[in-house]
Amino acid sequence: MSTKATYCPHCGEPVGESEDAFCKDCGSSLSTMETGINCHNCQRIIQDTDIYCPHCRHFTSFDA
Numbered sequence: 001m002s003t004k005a006t007y008c009p010h011c012g013e014p015v016g017e018s019e020d021a022f023c024k025d026c027g028s029s030l031s032t033m034e035t036g037i038n039c040h041n042c043q044r045i046i047q048d049t050d051i052y053c054p055h056c057r058h059f060t061s062f063d064a
């Protein structure tokens, strides 16, 4: 089971109101995984390849 992202993990664009599986802006997948690393801001699961947290839009690139 996966959760829908609120923000694009690649470009940070808000996508919460969209049902699209991919970001309209950059084409990144907007579904989130069950496993990964924890966002330093909201502690939810993100991928280490994510630039922005898809849940809170925290800029994560240099955190890990």
Ligand SMILES: [Zn+2]
Pocket: 008, 009, 010, 011, 012, 013, 023, 024, 025, 026, 027, 028
């Ligand atoms: Zn995007």
Ligand SMILES: [Zn+2]
Pocket: 039, 040, 041, 042, 043, 044, 053, 054, 055, 056, 057, 058
């Ligand atoms: Zn977060």
